Amino acid sequence: MAARLNRHLLVVLPHPDDETFGCAGTILLHSRDHIPVTYLCGTKGEMGRNMGKPVFANRETLGKIREKELRDACRVLGIEDLRFLGLRDKTIEFEDPEVIADKIEEVLREIRPFRVLTHYPGQAVHPDHDALGEATIRAIRRLPAEERPEVYAHAITKNREEVLGPPDVVVDIREVVEGKIAAIRAHRSQSEQMFEGLGENAASDPKFRERWGNEVFWRYRF
Amino acid sequence: MEPIVKEKVQSILERFVHQEAYLHLETTNGAYAAHHRGGLNAGAYIRNGRIHVERAIIAGNGPYRVGLKISQGWVYAEGLTDWEVDQKGRLLLAGHDQEGHLAVAMELSRHPFE
Numbered sequence: 001m002a003a004r005l006n007r008h009l010l011v012v013l014p015h016p017d018d019e020t021f022g023c024a025g026t027i028l029l030h031s032r033d034h035i036p037v038t039y040l041c042g043t044k045g046e047m048g049r050n051m052g053k054p055v056f057a058n059r060e061t062l063g064k065i066r067e068k069e070l071r072d073a074c075r076v077l078g079i080e081d082l083r084f085l086g087l088r089d090k091t092i093e094f095e096d097p098e099v100i101a102d103k104i105e106e107v108l109r110e111i112r113p114f115r116v117l118t119h120y121p122g123q124a125v126h127p128d129h130d131a132l133g134e135a136t137i138r139a140i141r142r143l144p145a146e147e148r149p150e151v152y153a154h155a156i157t158k159n160r161e162e163v164l165g166p167p168d169v170v171v172d173i174r175e176v177v178e179g180k181i182a183a184i185r186a187h188r189s190q191s192e193q194m195f196e197g198l199g200e201n202a203a204s205d206p207k208f209r210e211r212w213g214n215e216v217f218w219r220y221r222f
Numbered sequence: 223m224e225p226i227v228k229e230k231v232q233s234i235l236e237r238f239v240h241q242e243a244y245l246h247l248e249t250t251n252g253a254y255a256a257h258h259r260g261g262l263n264a265g266a267y268i269r270n271g272r273i274h275v276e277r278a279i280i281a282g283n284g285p286y287r288v289g290l291k292i293s294q295g296w297v298y299a300e301g302l303t304d305w306e307v308d309q310k311g312r313l314l315l316a317g318h319d320q321e322g323h324l325a326v327a328m329e330l331s332r333h334p335f336e
Binding site: 047048049050051052053054055058059060090125126127128157158193 | 223246248250252253254267304306308312314316318321323324325327329335
């Protein structure tokens with residue numbers, strides 16, 4: 001008798017802002033439908049290079065600043081359950097993946113999400129993305145096949161379609177693009193320079209709409 | 223952080239001479255250098271390296287260089303543009319490029335960085 005999965009979305013990504021740049025629209029479409037969202041964020045992004053423009057953060061304050069920015073973004077995105085894995089930016093690939101998978105598995109068993117958003121291992125450019133995606137897949141694989149949530153995996157390599165084929169899921173987020181832009185703005189230290197020359201009406205800028213009009217994912221096949 | 227004033231930074235560096243200190247030293251050109259610009263991702267960091275400082279000098283006319291002569295060798299950073307002494311009395315030095323991206327950081331503390 002397989003345990004039932006809940007109408008609950010789990011997001012597992014390593015840095016504050018990964019949830020926004022890659023998945024804000026998709027997350028908003030879930031939370032708007034009253035689907036609870038849990039975000040397991042790997043690190044505080046404490047090793048980022050963007051310090052704000054003009055610079056307002058330093059290496060020792062950046063983690064706390066980005067944590068606060070993430071809490072603001074979560075409010076915009078309707079993420080009510082934010083948890084940190086307590087890993088350090090740029091080190092995930094050097095940790096024991098079994099130990100990280102243990103922590104993720106615990107959350108999987110607790111909330112039994114029907115869907116998980118994470119990075120596609122090997123197709124996510126940043127080593128932290130690949131490593132946490134891999135640990136997430138590892139954790140899901142431990143569940144019996146009929147109890148596994150479906151995986152929307154985010155791939156960002158330039159050759160992603162050559163390797164994976166066309167995306168399995170194309171989410172039209174035009175209806176919630178203002179929310180995505182508000183979440184991007186919440187990550188002020190990381191995004192301010194993107195908005196240079198774009199006023200308050202960024203959402204109506206065709207260039208912006210084209211760039212942020214949809215979000216694409218690949219289903220991970222076990 | 224504020225633009226480095228050489229004499230001020232030199233006087234703070236003196237506080238660490240003949241002392242044990244914890245070092246954060248980092249250089250980076252970003253995790254996306256290769257992805258966006260087809261270059262090489264190059265960077266390194268050490269956090270909470272324990273050093274014994276024998277000499278500490280800031281050099282250059284901006285951007286600046288700092289050399290620490292330590293009991294067993296050297297610590298060096300270049301490209302430093304900004305400085306701060308934070309509430310914990312730690313000396314934070316950083317180099318920011320034209321976009322405000324951090325390219326190099328050198329920090330000294332009497333106590334471990336968290």
